[in-house]
Amino acid sequence: MSIQILSDFISQHIKEIVSIVIPFIAWFLNVGIKAKPKLIWSSPHAFTFLINEPVYNDQVAQNQSACTGSIKVINTGRETAKNVELIFNFKPQFVNLWPIRKYTDSTTDDNRYFMVFDTLNPKEEIGIEILSVNRDLPSLLTVRSSECMAENVYFMWIPFVEPWKVNVARFLMLIGFSASLYGIIYALQFLLAVNP
Known part of the structure; x- marks a missing residue:
């Protein structure tokens, strides 16, 4: 029942939600990931x-x-x-x-x-x-x-890791991130779907 109420709320107020979210996305793209020295x-x-x-x-x-x-x-x-x-x-x-x-x-x-x-x-x-x-x-x-x-910052000595191990870890993290993103999109589709 609560999923249906949430789905109805989102479908009725989607324009307002998008109008609130878009400025934050624009700010993040302009300021958050802008190239700067560190x-x-x-x-x-x-x-x-x-x-x-x-x-x-x-x-x-x-x-x-x-x-x-x-x-x-x-x-x-x-x-x-x-x-x-x-x-x-x-x-x-x-x-x-x-x-x-x-x-x-x-x-x-x-x-x-x-x-x-x-x-x-x-x-x-x-x-x-x-x-x-x-x-x-x-x-x-x-x-x-x-x-x-x-x-x-504090530096710490760490053992050398072979590049192939680093690349395998990066690949697995990319797969995990992609699966999480797919799960979020799938859940949003489920929530926003209009039930007959």
């Missing part, structure tokens, strides 16, 4: 080496420390990110980039250190290795571009 960053590695070599400069110390850190910045979006800024708490002693890229850097009055890259293309990444000897590494405060703020 930046993520992570620090997958940091380590401190204790080196048993004395220091003979201003002060004598029996040990030295070398702190290393790794930072990855990736554009996972579908549009180029412009003016990508990395802001550190202070300037690192040594910086290495991979792949090698041109960037501009500057230091503010309160010793914040800025690295600015002109662009970061979709699916492109920047690897930054920093090294400090006998001092701490600077913290990466924020990563941003003209279009968005980067999200700090």
Whole structure:
């Protein structure tokens, strides 16, 4: 009985329902799936080496420390990110980039250190290795571009999966999605069918 009432309601008000749904679909197509940059960053590695070599400069110390850190910045979006800024708490002693890229850097009055890259293309990444000897590494405060703020994510090592296994999983998911979509359409046809 309730299915019949729902079916009658939908068939009587189908124009109103469509007029409400269409603007949401248009908004989703315009905003929801519009190509835009999306930046993520992570620090997958940091380590401190204790080196048993004395220091003979201003002060004598029996040990030295070398702190290393790794930072990855990736554009996972579908549009180029412009003016990508990395802001550190202070300037690192040594910086290495991979792949090698041109960037501009500057230091503010309160010793914040800025690295600015002109662009970061979709699916492109920047690897930054920093090294400090006998001092701490600077913290990466924020990563941003003209279009968005980067999200700090955690990286995790996972085992390599053969491409054929990934393709089989994608195929099975496509079949499952298609079957679900078919089931929804079939159920809507059943609900909207006018019974004699």
